[in-house]
Amino acid sequence: MVQLAIFDYVRLMKTLEKIKDGKEPSEDDVKKIEEYKRRxxxxxxxxxxxxxxxxxxxxxxxxxxKAEVKEESEEEGIPFDIYQSIKSGILSGGVAFLSEFVKVKLQIRLLKK
Incomplete structure (x- = not known):
């Protein structure tokens, strides 16, 4: 058990050094840290x-x-960049975005009359 603890600690220290040096952790590094935290x-x-x-x-x-949005854009037949802009505008702006959109549409209709 002591040997396992030392081995885990050494693996963790190597991973921590990598992170300290500013390198991005790999999937394996993340798994090592998660395993250490769990144990x-x-x-x-x-x-x-x-x-x-x-x-x-x-x-x-x-x-x-991003993969989900890309798949949705392909299903809708809309270019990814445009679809992503629409989706993020609706999600982040929510009701305010839709409210402004409706106001503009109503103004355009009233001007046409």
Whole structure:
């Protein structure tokens, strides 16, 4: 058991050095850190490591989301860039975006009368 703990610690230290040197962690590095956290719940990791892990997880989520949006754009037959702009505008602007859109459409219709 002691040998396993030392081995885990050495693996973790190598990964931490890599992160400290400003290199992005690989999937294997992230797995090593996650495994260490799971095994040794009473030990805390440096905050910088947690920040790197969070960024890594966010990058994975962003990649998944982008793939979903790309698939949706292909299904709708709309170029990806345009579809992404529309989608992000609706999601981030929400009701305000739609409200302005409706106002402009109504103004155009009233001007045509």
């Amino acid at each position: 040794y719940t009473n030990r805390e990791l440096p905050e910088t490591v947690q920040v790197v892990l969070d960024k890594h997880k966010q990058a994975i989520e962003d990649k998944k989301l």
